[in-house]
Amino acid sequence: MQLRPLAICAIVFFTAGLAVASFANFREFIPGLLQGAWITVQITVGGCILAVVAALLAAVAKMYGPLPLRWLAVAYIEVFRGTSALVQLFWLFFVLPHFGINLEPMSVAIAALGLNVGAYGAEVVRGAISAVPRGQWEASVALNMPRILALRRIILPQAFVAMIPPWGNLFIELLKATALVSLITISDLAFKAQQMNQTTFRTVEIFSIVLVMYLAISIVITVGMRTLETVAARGMARGR
Amino acid sequence: MFWDWNYVWEIMPSLLRASLVTIEATFLGFLLALVLGLVMAILRMSRSQWISVPTAGLVEFIRSTPVLIQIFFIFFVFPEFGIVLPAMTAGVIALGLHYGAYCSEVYRAGLENVPRGQWEASTALNLSPYITFRDIIIPQAIPPVVPALGNYLVALFKETPLLSAIAVLELMQTAKILGSENFRYVEPITLVGVFFLVMSLVAAALIRQVERTLNQSLRNPGGGQ
Amino acid sequence: MTTPMVKFDNVTKRYGSLTVLDSLNLEIAPNEKVAIIGPSGSGKTTVLRMLMTLERINDGVIYVDGEPLTHMERNGGLVPADERHLRRVRGNIGMVFQHFNLFPHMSALKNCMEAPIHVLGLPRREAEERAAELLDMVGLGDKKNHYPSQLSGGQQQRVAIARALAMRPKVMLFDEVTSALDPELVGEVLQVIRRLAKEHSLTMLMVTHQMGFAKEFADRVCFFHSGKIAEQGAPEAIFNNPQEERTRQFLSAVLEAG
Numbered sequence: 001m002q003l004r005p006l007a008i009c010a011i012v013f014f015t016a017g018l019a020v021a022s023f024a025n026f027r028e029f030i031p032g033l034l035q036g037a038w039i040t041v042q043i044t045v046g047g048c049i050l051a052v053v054a055a056l057l058a059a060v061a062k063m064y065g066p067l068p069l070r071w072l073a074v075a076y077i078e079v080f081r082g083t084s085a086l087v088q089l090f091w092l093f094f095v096l097p098h099f100g101i102n103l104e105p106m107s108v109a110i111a112a113l114g115l116n117v118g119a120y121g122a123e124v125v126r127g128a129i130s131a132v133p134r135g136q137w138e139a140s141v142a143l144n145m146p147r148i149l150a151l152r153r154i155i156l157p158q159a160f161v162a163m164i165p166p167w168g169n170l171f172i173e174l175l176k177a178t179a180l181v182s183l184i185t186i187s188d189l190a191f192k193a194q195q196m197n198q199t200t201f202r203t204v205e206i207f208s209i210v211l212v213m214y215l216a217i218s219i220v221i222t223v224g225m226r227t228l229e230t231v232a233a234r235g236m237a238r239g240r
Numbered sequence: 241m242f243w244d245w246n247y248v249w250e251i252m253p254s255l256l257r258a259s260l261v262t263i264e265a266t267f268l269g270f271l272l273a274l275v276l277g278l279v280m281a282i283l284r285m286s287r288s289q290w291i292s293v294p295t296a297g298l299v300e301f302i303r304s305t306p307v308l309i310q311i312f313f314i315f316f317v318f319p320e321f322g323i324v325l326p327a328m329t330a331g332v333i334a335l336g337l338h339y340g341a342y343c344s345e346v347y348r349a350g351l352e353n354v355p356r357g358q359w360e361a362s363t364a365l366n367l368s369p370y371i372t373f374r375d376i377i378i379p380q381a382i383p384p385v386v387p388a389l390g391n392y393l394v395a396l397f398k399e400t401p402l403l404s405a406i407a408v409l410e411l412m413q414t415a416k417i418l419g420s421e422n423f424r425y426v427e428p429i430t431l432v433g434v435f436f437l438v439m440s441l442v443a444a445a446l447i448r449q450v451e452r453t454l455n456q457s458l459r460n461p462g463g464g465q
Numbered sequence: 466m467t468t469p470m471v472k473f474d475n476v477t478k479r480y481g482s483l484t485v486l487d488s489l490n491l492e493i494a495p496n497e498k499v500a501i502i503g504p505s506g507s508g509k510t511t512v513l514r515m516l517m518t519l520e521r522i523n524d525g526v527i528y529v530d531g532e533p534l535t536h537m538e539r540n541g542g543l544v545p546a547d548e549r550h551l552r553r554v555r556g557n558i559g560m561v562f563q564h565f566n567l568f569p570h571m572s573a574l575k576n577c578m579e580a581p582i583h584v585l586g587l588p589r590r591e592a593e594e595r596a597a598e599l600l601d602m603v604g605l606g607d608k609k610n611h612y613p614s615q616l617s618g619g620q621q622q623r624v625a626i627a628r629a630l631a632m633r634p635k636v637m638l639f640d641e642v643t644s645a646l647d648p649e650l651v652g653e654v655l656q657v658i659r660r661l662a663k664e665h666s667l668t669m670l671m672v673t674h675q676m677g678f679a680k681e682f683a684d685r686v687c688f689f690h691s692g693k694i695a696e697q698g699a700p701e702a703i704f705n706n707p708q709e710e711r712t713r714q715f716l717s718a719v720l721e722a723g
Contacts, residue, residue, distance in 0.1 A: 012297070082440035083433045084398035086412060091433055094425035099242070138519050139566035143580035143632060144556050146548075153579060157570045172304060179306035183405055190308055197312075203320055207313045211305045218304040 016208070029196045029206060036192030037213050043109050043178045043188065044217070048171050050114025055121030063126060064147065073122070080119030085177045088112045093184045109181040117174045124166045128159035161232045168225035172218045179214075189213060248427050251418050255431055258414035265332055265410060266397045272336025273396065274389070277343025284348060302341035308402050310334045315406045331403040339396045343389060350385035351377065383454055390447040394440055401432070411435065468531040470495045470636055470668040471516065476525035478511055485511050487692040488525065495635075498662055498669045500679035500700070503689030504715055509672045512689075513638045516670070517560045518551055529557050530635060556584075559634035563641040565621045567613040573600060573624045574609040577631045585632065592631075599627035603657050619650030623657050630661075637661070639671040651675070658682070676719055680704050688712050 054076075061073035080088065089112040096103060103111070132155050140150035182191035193210040197203050283295040302310070314337075315330040325333070354377050362372035401412035415428035469492040478486040486508045493499055501509045514520045516527060518534070526543060527534045536543040537550040546554075568576050577596035581587045587595070600609055603623035605616075613621050622642055629637060639658065643651040655678050662669060662682060673679050679686055680700040687697040688709070696709045707713045 078441070079437060082437040082444075084401050084436055086401040086404075087429065087433045087436055090412070090416070090425075091429050094419060095429055098424075098426050133566075135562060135564055135566035136568065138517075139562065139568070141519055141555075142517055142558075142560035142562075142629065144552055144584050145580060146552065146584075149583055153583065154568055158568075176304075176306040179308040180402070182308070190306065190312075193309065194312065197316060203316045207309060207317060211301075211309055211313065214305040214309065215301060 029200060029202065030209075032192050032196055033189065033206075033209060033213065036187060036189035037217070039186060039188040040175070040178050040190075040214075041217065043106070043113065043181060043186070044171070044175045046110040047113040047117065047174050047178070050110060051117040051121050051170065051174060052167070054115055054118030055125050058118065058122035059125035059129065060151065062122065063129065064151070076115075077119045077122050080116050085113065085116045086180050086183070088116055089180055089184060105181070105184050105186050108184065109178070109186055113174055113177050113181075116177065117170050120173075121167065121170055124163055124170065125159070128162040129155060131162055132158045161229070164225055164229040164232060168222060168229075171221050171225070175214065175218055175221065242426070244424070244427060247422065247424060248431065251422075251428055251431075254414055254418060255411065255428065255435075258409060258411045259435060261328075261409060262397075262400050262411045265328065265335070265400050265403060265408070266393070268332045269335035269400075270339065270393050270396050272332065273339035273343050273392070276336060276340030278347055280340060280344035281347035281351060284344060285351060299341045299344055302338055307334060307338040307399055308405060310338055311402060311406060327403070327406045327408045331406060331408050335396055335399060335403075338399075339392050342392050342395075346385045346388045346392070347381070349388075350381035353384065354380045383457075386454060387447050387451040390443070390450065394443045394447070397439065397443070398436060467495060469493055469528070470497070470530055471670070472528040473512075474526045474528065476515065476527060477523050478508070478515060478520060479523050484692055486515075489692075489694070491687070491694065493668060493670065495668055496666050498682055498684045499671070500683035500686045501670065501672045501689060502674075502676070502679060502686060502715075503695075506691075507689040508692045509689045510640055513560065513640050513670060513672055516636075517558060517638060518555055529554050556632070557635045558638065559629035559632055559636070560638040560640065561622070561625050561629050561642050563644050565613070565618070565625045565645070567621055567625055567628070569613050572610045572612055573605060573616070573627075576613070576624055577628045580628075581631050596627070596631055599630050600624070602630075602660075603627045604653070617650060618646045619653045622646065622654045626654075626657055626661070634667070636668045636670070639669065639673070641672050641674065643673070643675060674719070676704065676716070688715065690715075 058073045058076055061069045062077065065073060089108065092103070092108045092112050093105070096108075129151075136154055136158065137150065140154050145154070178188060179190035181188050182194065185191075187195070189210055193206050197206050200206070280295055280299055284292050284299060286292045286295070311331055311334040314334045315325065315327060318325050318330065358376055358380065359372065362376050367376070400410055403410050404413035404416065407413060411432050415432045416425075418428045419425035471491075471493040473489045473491040476486060476489045477484065489512070491512075501512060503509045511520060515522050516529075516534075522535055526536050532554055533543060533546070534551070534554045535546055537546045567573075568579065571579065574593065574596050577599055578589070578592045581592040581595065582589060585592075597606070597609060600606055603626055605620060605623055605627070608616060608620060608624075611620075613624070616624065625642075642658075643654055646654065655675070658669075658671075659682065661667065671679070671682070683700050685697060686700050686703040688695050688703060688707075688711075690711050696703065696707060696712045703712065704716065707716060
């Protein structure tokens, strides 16, 4: 993702949005939209954490787990990548209660989005782990390390740097997917936008501002991941 | 009872009909994405900063914001300017625009991979820029990126359930209506999931096949036109 | 006769239909220094990699210090070793690689502390003292906090030697440890190995292309050819008076190349 055009664009859209909004008496709807944005941020953060955990577990299970665990990981990855996020969200929301499992809508949202993005993340993790040179495993064996220790202390830290940029993209995909939770009654940013659209009929203004708010959150994610990448890459110029 | 086969057979015809709408939306949306993507890629690679920078900004903006909001935007905002679009059309435009932004990045990678020498040779042959682009550059740039474009076709396909939010009677919306009519969501929603899973797995296999064929023909360009 | 430190008993290694090592029998006494030479593809590196358990063997048994490494005793017979057994016996062996394989995300000191702390369970302070001592010994006391990418190839390889020694192995394996180095850096690494051979009671196996060094360092030289030991003996005998035609050809080819 290119930062410079994004930043220029953000400024242009933001000013435009502000201009439109000031015409539109934006005090009416800004507080409501900010409430929605806060819910969106909470779901994004929760979903990202779950996604990373799920991706790590699934990737390691797929690569090194015993056979049944490996199948389970493959099934998880294929099912969540093969069906759409909205179907998964609805399935957890409408079908789980049928089996006697009643979850809060927020939990359903975080679980569905986290598991969805985690399935894509598992392939990112797997790619990054496979990209660590074989010699690193061999050196770990020669130092008599158990496999888990080698994975945790030697392999994953090296794979980490290569994982950051693709994870940045996945986090933005997750942010975008949070808009779906408005369809299961959670009053996130997208929900508030629709609600206010129905009460105020300020369609252009509301949706423009909402788009800019999403853009702002995704810029925060991009900048955050860039910073993380710079920090992590320091002192890691591969010496083999 | 966890699973009712009778109910499944009862709702199957409506779901199959709805899946045709899903497939129609997928192909129309992707067709639009292919065209818009190419336009955005070319504009973004323009030598003039006044064209390339705003295009880049637009592409990044579209890619950074939820497609659902974009669907709402097109569906609700256009009528403000007197253009009333049917829900299906608005949805297809939004999906096409969103995935067009993704496709433009793919095209750009393909275009940038064509060696500079091809442009220079075309100039030396006195071909016009348009002819060069159409007959020399595009035929070399597109085939290697076909699998990447295919992946976005599958991604777009998986986003079509979003059209249910503006009441397009595609698969998801139909399943929801069936579910609420019969107070049973298990079968319709699970069937929708299975449908997407099967279609995605088939598509993924097809893409792999195309990739393999392409790799062969790219490695040995003499072997046929 | 004392128990051999390392013993290959009829060991065979195949990759698919290709036999890399053909019923190898080799015994190495405690504290003995053995140089393994031979053309590429003769299976010499495979010998070290099997001993380090980086390659599985297809047939035969490897013993380390009298104990089976690749197998364990069960009801009077031998069965393939499980991970626990492998880890216990493997602890006697250390290895230095052609491409160093240092951990790029850890300083030289941390490279030498990681396994002692997490595998041997040494307290951090003790592991650090020992690591610092070993880095001193290889002449890198002032480079402890450098990362591998900040060190020259020769320095990296010396860190790798210190790292292997930190696990207190009885057997050290050196796999073409100077092959990836620029010529001017070879000397410093060989100097460290020379010192090691003199000052420590270690059994050493070295696969090398440095004939001069093999001659000076080794108690015994094994010449490998297509998966077998074609000739072995004291360095003087092998280098000055080879009995086998293949040995003569190999040596003249290598010495001619310089």
